[in-house]
Amino acid sequence: MGWALAVAAMLAVVAVVFVARPFLRDPAPASDRLDELAPEARKRLALAEERDRALAALKELEFDHRTGKISDEDYRAQVGPLRRRAAEVLRALDGGEQAPNERLADRGQHVR
Amino acid sequence: MAALGRAALLLAFGLVLYALVAGSYAAWKRRRRLAVSAQNALLAAFPVTLIAAIILLVALGRRDMTFVYVWQHTSHKLPLGYALSAFWGGQEGSLMLWLLVLTGYAGLAVWLNRRSRELVAWTVPVFGLVGVFFAFMLCFVSSPFNVQPGRPDGNGMDPSLQNPYMLAHPPLLYLGYVGLTVPFAFAMGALLSGRTDERWIVATRRWTLAAWTFLGVGQLIGAHWAYVEIGWGGYYAWDPVENAALMPWLAATAFLHSVMIQEKRGMLKVWNMILVALAFNLSLFGTFLTRSGVLNSIHSFAKSSIGGWFLGFLALMIVFSAVLIRWRLPLLRTKTKLESLVSREATFLYNNLLLVALCLTILWGVLYPILSQALRGNERSVSGPYYDFFLHTFGLPLLLLMGIGPLVAWRRASFRSLGKTFVIPFTVAVVTGVVLLALGFGSSWPGLLTYTFSAFVAASIVLEFVRGRAAAGGIFRLIARNRRRYGGYIVHAAVVLLAIGIAGSSAYQTQRERVLRPGQSIEAAGYTLTYTGLRGVKGSDYDGYRTVIAVSGHGERFQLNPGVNNYFIEGPANEASIYHDPRSLGDVFTKASLAGKHTTNIDLQVFVKPLVNLIWVAGFVFVAGALIAMWPDAVEQRRLAARYAAGAAPAGI
Numbered sequence: 001m002g003w004a005l006a007v008a009a010m011l012a013v014v015a016v017v018f019v020a021r022p023f024l025r026d027p028a029p030a031s032d033r034l035d036e037l038a039p040e041a042r043k044r045l046a047l048a049e050e051r052d053r054a055l056a057a058l059k060e061l062e063f064d065h066r067t068g069k070i071s072d073e074d075y076r077a078q079v080g081p082l083r084r085r086a087a088e089v090l091r092a093l094d095g096g097e098q099a100p101n102e103r104l105a106d107r108g109q110h111v112r
Numbered sequence: 113m114a115a116l117g118r119a120a121l122l123l124a125f126g127l128v129l130y131a132l133v134a135g136s137y138a139a140w141k142r143r144r145r146l147a148v149s150a151q152n153a154l155l156a157a158f159p160v161t162l163i164a165a166i167i168l169l170v171a172l173g174r175r176d177m178t179f180v181y182v183w184q185h186t187s188h189k190l191p192l193g194y195a196l197s198a199f200w201g202g203q204e205g206s207l208m209l210w211l212l213v214l215t216g217y218a219g220l221a222v223w224l225n226r227r228s229r230e231l232v233a234w235t236v237p238v239f240g241l242v243g244v245f246f247a248f249m250l251c252f253v254s255s256p257f258n259v260q261p262g263r264p265d266g267n268g269m270d271p272s273l274q275n276p277y278m279l280a281h282p283p284l285l286y287l288g289y290v291g292l293t294v295p296f297a298f299a300m301g302a303l304l305s306g307r308t309d310e311r312w313i314v315a316t317r318r319w320t321l322a323a324w325t326f327l328g329v330g331q332l333i334g335a336h337w338a339y340v341e342i343g344w345g346g347y348y349a350w351d352p353v354e355n356a357a358l359m360p361w362l363a364a365t366a367f368l369h370s371v372m373i374q375e376k377r378g379m380l381k382v383w384n385m386i387l388v389a390l391a392f393n394l395s396l397f398g399t400f401l402t403r404s405g406v407l408n409s410i411h412s413f414a415k416s417s418i419g420g421w422f423l424g425f426l427a428l429m430i431v432f433s434a435v436l437i438r439w440r441l442p443l444l445r446t447k448t449k450l451e452s453l454v455s456r457e458a459t460f461l462y463n464n465l466l467l468v469a470l471c472l473t474i475l476w477g478v479l480y481p482i483l484s485q486a487l488r489g490n491e492r493s494v495s496g497p498y499y500d501f502f503l504h505t506f507g508l509p510l511l512l513l514m515g516i517g518p519l520v521a522w523r524r525a526s527f528r529s530l531g532k533t534f535v536i537p538f539t540v541a542v543v544t545g546v547v548l549l550a551l552g553f554g555s556s557w558p559g560l561l562t563y564t565f566s567a568f569v570a571a572s573i574v575l576e577f578v579r580g581r582a583a584a585g586g587i588f589r590l591i592a593r594n595r596r597r598y599g600g601y602i603v604h605a606a607v608v609l610l611a612i613g614i615a616g617s618s619a620y621q622t623q624r625e626r627v628l629r630p631g632q633s634i635e636a637a638g639y640t641l642t643y644t645g646l647r648g649v650k651g652s653d654y655d656g657y658r659t660v661i662a663v664s665g666h667g668e669r670f671q672l673n674p675g676v677n678n679y680f681i682e683g684p685a686n687e688a689s690i691y692h693d694p695r696s697l698g699d700v701f702t703k704a705s706l707a708g709k710h711t712t713n714i715d716l717q718v719f720v721k722p723l724v725n726l727i728w729v730a731g732f733v734f735v736a737g738a739l740i741a742m743w744p745d746a747v748e749q750r751r752l753a754a755r756y757a758a759g760a761a762p763a764g765i
Contacts, residue, residue: 004113004116007116008115008116008119008123011120011123012119012123015123015127015153015156018152018156019127019149019152019153019156021148022144022145022148022149022152023145023149026145029144029145032143032144032145034143034144034230034233035144035230036142036230037230037307042309045755046309048755049378049755050378052751053377053378056376057376057522060376060522061521061522061523063583066583067579067583068529068532069519069520069529070521071526071528071532073526074524074529078524
């Protein structure tokens with residue numbers, strides 16, 4: 001019983017030290033504020049997700065066309081709006097620094 | 113030893129309580145150091161719980177009968193492996209396994225995603241909340257460390273649990289049940305933090321797949337155990353405890369499909385949250401069913417005092433998740449709409465509706481007898497035909513959808529394109545159906561439809577690989593480029609094998625039973641089984657007998673020896689004897705017992721089960737597909753890391 005209590009107490013001390021470590025290591029931090037995504041960063045993240053979705057959709061469309069799931073006619077009808085959407089998102093992400101079509105062409109090559 | 117175990121559990125309780133309270137406060141008040149401190153408490157809870165678990169395992173290994181738990185579930189004659197498996201054989205031990213796996217998973221998941229502080233800060237208290245419940249139960253309600261004056265021997269273990277499968281089946285199920293806490297905690301963390309983007313999905317994608325795989329494999333192993341050990345001639349009896357594992361698996365299957373729509377189209381955010389909460393709450397409900405003693409089943413060994421606590425916690429978690437989803441509804445709503453009812457995402461949606469409908473009908477089948485007993489005082493059981501009806505109603509369209517889905521393009525597909533892609537699978541299915549009908553398989557319409565739909569799905573999977581290979585320039589390149597999709601197709605192939613095995617062994621099985629004198633025979637599906645004699649058997653903790661049954665038919669001759677073991681402490685148990693036919697992939701399954709006390713006549717039951725072994729083969733294919741689907745993809749990880757780096761939160765997937 002005695003040794004069990006001693007081991008348990010030791011275990012508790014180790015656990016408490018580990019839990020208190022952030023305070024022991026950094027007793028007077030310049031800032032104790034938890035990171036938070038700024039509204040602008042959130043917006044960019046949403047755009048990045050949208051960009052990935054748009055590019056993935058183009059990739060899927062291309063693959064479905066190549067495997068015969070989509071006819072040439074359907075492919076032509078769908079690829080335009082998807083490219084436009086991808087271009088819009090890229091433009092919004094890049095803040096208009098680069099022409100959407102140029103960027104899309106780069107991405108498009110990568111996609112294929 | 114027991115005192116140290118109790119102390120370790122108390123410490124674990126303190127740590128998870130701290131993770132809950134300090135973690136919530138830190139996330140609410142945006143305190144960085146306190147949030148990391150709460151995270152550390154969660155990390156520390158695992159080794160502390162592990163110490164408690166090791167103490168119990170040592171006590172079980174030593175058959176230390178001063179531990180009430182050891183005395184209840186083992187005996188000195190019980191082999192060491194089974195004595196150790198008693199860890200999850202009883203209520204207290206299995207609760208500890210829950211806590212052990214939970215703290216391990218929670219620590220690892222939080223550590224891997226530690227850089228996403230905003231999300232993790234709210235995820236830690238959710239893990240803490242679940243941990244507090246289990247640690248509280250272990251410390252104050254159902255302790256595995258209760259002691260008593262030493263007794264000469266224990267109660268032993270149920271003979272049916274003395275099977276190698278029992279070393280793997282319960283831990284795998286628990287790895288699955290508890291694994292569903294990870295997506296739940298991150299999903300609730302996302303709602304609490306307002307981070308309803310895809311970060312939580314990225315963080316938990318593989319965790320969900322792993323938990324789902326463990327649950328699936330655990331159930332298959334359990335089914336095989338029931339088949340070879342219980343000796344009633346089947347592998348799944350719609351027992352509430354079996355259903356308890358099936359329900360969260362179905363909900364998780366629905367989630368794994370619908371989450372792809374969120375990733376690809378940004379849709380179904382609310383639905384995915386509901387599915388994650390449903391899967392988690394069903395896993396809690398499953399543990400409640402198996403461990404509360406609410407059911408009279410072979411798995412529910414002990415009536416206990418934990419039922420009320422469990423029910424209260426389950427209600428709390430349901431309310432907690434429902435309120436959070438309702439609160440964040442404005443953030444979860446999206447503008448994207450389904451473009452067409454003939455599209456891949458639409459088939460996923462139909463698949464989701466069918467899976468959830470099947471899950472809820474099974475839930476009602478489990479709940480109805482309990483509610484009937486609680487409210488009216490009379491127990492009404494829901495039997496096989498109820499479940500079979502809904503399995504046919506929802507399961508067969510689901511099987512068909514598995515073949516349709518991959519052939520349909522994302523967004524929208526024209527009927528002309530569909531006609532082209534469907535022609536081969538449709539032809540294969542029709543030819544299969546017609547040939548089988550001509551061969552006499554029309555005796556069971558569900559069986560015939562299962563085979564026909566399976567042919568359709570198999571053809572569509574093969575077609576996907578063939579066309580994909582041609583487009584990608586090689587099979588390995590094809591799989592490497594989209595592991596999730598092609599791993600998923602392999603899992604679909606496993607489901608096809610499973611469906612064929614189930615249909616063959618249930619819809620087309622032959623069952624015979626007769627009392628035989630030595631020298632007498634019985635006929636079953638072309639086999640002649642002759643009872644030729646009886647012999648005794650003896651083991652370390654049992655004696656008993658085996659019948660000698662000479663079998664001939666289909667050009668084969670072999671012997672089967674079903675009988676009974678009389679365990680010294682636990683009592684009698686049937687021992688089935690099975691012949692696996694490598695040509696038909698079916699079994700000749702026999703069970704036998706003496707027809708009376710002073711006779712050598714036996715009551716022999718024979719089941720001839722065509723294709724039953726495909727069910728077990730499906731398990732291996734399922735694991736292979738799941739492993740491919742969850743195998744890390746370096747290109748995708750770099751892409752995700754770049755995406756979250758832009759949001760100042762690198763992905764630690």
